Amino acid sequence: xxxxxxxxxxxxxxxxxxYKVQNSYNELMExxxxxxxxxxxxxxxxxxxxxxxxxxSKASIEQYRENINSSKGWLSMxxxxxxxANDLLVNAKEIAISQSTATASAETRSIAAVSVEQIINExxxxxxxxxxxxxxxxxxxxxxxxxxxxxxxxxxGTPAAASGNTFDGTVAAGAGPYxxxxxxxxVVKIVTGGNFAAAEYQVSDDGxxxxxxxxxxxxxxxxxxxxxxxxxxxxxxxxxxxxxxxxVDAHVEGYYNGNGEELSVAIGKxxxxxxxxxxxxxxxxxxxxxxxxxxxxNDLKNALxxxxxxxxxxxxNNLDSGIQQVNKYVAQCGTRTxxxxxxxxxxxxxxxxxxxxxxxxEDVDMAAIVTKFSMKEVVLKASYSMxxxxxxxxxxxxxx
Numbered sequence: 265x266x267x268x269x270x271x272x273x274x275x276x277x278x279x280x281x282x283y284k285v286q287n288s289y290n291e292l293m294e295x296x297x298x299x300x301x302x303x304x305x306x307x308x309x310x311x312x313x314x315x316x317x318x319x320x321s322k323a324s325i326e327q328y329r330e331n332i333n334s335s336k337g338w339l340s341m342x343x344x345x346x347x348x349a350n351d352l353l354v355n356a357k358e359i360a361i362s363q364s365t366a367t368a369s370a371e372t373r374s375i376a377a378v379s380v381e382q383i384i385n386e387x388x389x390x391x392x393x394x395x396x397x398x399x400x401x402x403x404x405x406x407x408x409x410x411x412x413x414x415x416x417x418x419x420x421g422t423p424a425a426a427s428g429n430t431f432d433g434t435v436a437a438g439a440g441p442y443x444x445x446x447x448x449x450x451v452v453k454i455v456t457g458g459n460f461a462a463a464e465y466q467v468s469d470d471g472x473x474x475x476x477x478x479x480x481x482x483x484x485x486x487x488x489x490x491x492x493x494x495x496x497x498x499x500x501x502x503x504x505x506x507x508x509x510x511x512v513d514a515h516v517e518g519y520y521n522g523n524g525e526e527l528s529v530a531i532g533k534x535x536x537x538x539x540x541x542x543x544x545x546x547x548x549x550x551x552x553x554x555x556x557x558x559x560x561x562n563d564l565k566n567a568l569x570x571x572x573x574x575x576x577x578x579x580x581n582n583l584d585s586g587i588q589q590v591n592k593y594v595a596q597c598g599t600r601t602x603x604x605x606x607x608x609x610x611x612x613x614x615x616x617x618x619x620x621x622x623x624x625x626e627d628v629d630m631a632a633i634v635t636k637f638s639m640k641e642v643v644l645k646a647s648y649s650m651x652x653x654x655x656x657x658x659x660x661x662x663x664x
Contacts, residue, residue, distance in 0.1 A: 318618050324533070325615045331529040332608045335539035336601060338395050342541055343597035345390050345400065349547075350590045352383050352390070353557070357583040360564055364577040373576070377568035384561045388413055391543055401543030402522035404449065404471045405513070410522035410543045411558065418442040420493055421513035429508040430457075433500030437493060442514040444491035446550040447523045450512050452487060452495065457505040460485050460497065471511075471525045519558040520544055524551045531607045539600065546593050555586040 362368065363376045391401055391411045398406035420442045423435040431454075449471040456464035461483040466475040469490070481487075482504075487495045493514060497504075515521060520543060527540035545552040549559075560582040567575035 314621075318621050322615060322618050325611050325618070328531050328611050329608065329615075331537075332531050332604050332611070335529060335531070335537060336604050336608075338400070338539050339597045339601050339604070341393070341395050342400055343594055343601075345393050346541075346546065346590055346594045346597065349387060349390050349557075350587060350594065352387050353583055353587045353590065356380060356383050356561060356564060357580060357587070359568075360576050360580050360583060363568060364573050364580070366573075368573070370571040373568045373571050377565050380561060380565040380568060384413075384558065384565065387557065387561065391547055399522070401541065401546065403447075403540070403542035403544060404525035404527060405522045406527070408521055411519050411547070412521060413519075415519055415559070415562075416515065416517065416521075418517045419515050421515070423495055423510055423512040426509035426511075429510075430502055430505035431500065431508050432502045434498045435510050436496050436498075437512055438496065440492040440494070442492050442516065444514055444516060447513070447515045447520060447544060448491070449523050449525070450489045450493060450514065452489075452510045454504045454506055454508040456480075457503060457508070459503050460499065463504050471523065473525065516550060518548060518550070518556060520548045520550065531604065532611065535607075537600075537604070537607070539604075541593050541596065546590060553589060555582050555589055557586050560586060 359376045359379060363373050368376075388411055392409045393400050399408065399410055402408055402410040418441055420437050420440070423437050425431070425435060448469050451468040451472045452465055453468070453472075453475070454463060454465050455478055456462065463482045464478050464480045465482060465487070466478055467487070467489060468475050479487075482497065485497045485499070487497070489495060489512075491514065493512065495510065495512065513523070522543055524542045524544040526538040526542060528536045528538040531537045542551070544550050547553070547557045549556045560579055564576065564579040564583075567579065
């Protein structure tokens, strides 16, 4: 069977091919202008998916690096403050040594007491230092000043409900004294909502870092948290609901108002880093601490005012222990900073590798693309010339 090829078919075929050459030429021009082989997802869906994954990883790295820089700043300021606190304790020890001897008098001890009082005030200022708008040594209670100028009795705070809670009843703490050994923040989280008989909950004694087993003994309206703390719930118009949260702070006797929890941030995938040092561990005899700095300094001041050389001498061992206690955390600041620097280097290396992967996937080889563009330009000009020739054909050309 013979197929007749008409002039119309030739013309349409020529136009189609011309359009294809033009589109290919335009694509090469776009790649040259942008420097990218992928300018839209349709260019290479699989390659674009990889690029999006790489960019997501780079965004995470940027956040990790911001966390690292913020943590380094926090630790640097903490180390500086701890070094200054150490100097104050050394000064207090020198006073204790000089005023515990027989050559000291009631007058010199009275003058020294004023100096110790100044040391106490300076120590209070240092330990209540802030980084930005957060207190450095409050543990997780960064909005509260960690130390007070006067010693407080053991207390149980007023329970508070989270702002997003559904429950509209009230929560109160029992009047019993707090019997715990360290300051704590207790948290109650509802895991099964409903009336008190149906509700289930969990308790955390470290501010929500870890949780105990699920309990279902709220039917009486009272939860026993331990350490002398009970929470009594009074029903409102709306029952407790899943994820309703209630918390209460408890403080032991002393000068410290924070807690022993550490602040942490992510410095890598599945890698959290604790960057804060709670004042409870550094400046008190709670938790890991052995000496209460403010009690020791106040006892020294009182002994100086009382002109009691034996009591003055008895504080020297506490001051020695306090100096060692502070120096331990000065060293810990340095160790943690070193770890952050290693993490920062690792994140920078990973960021560089991801940049290389993105570049190898989406960046054009300019030399190769220019060569292709030049070849395509020759083809396009030839196509234009051929189209022009065909367009000029008429019936007269066939009659010659």
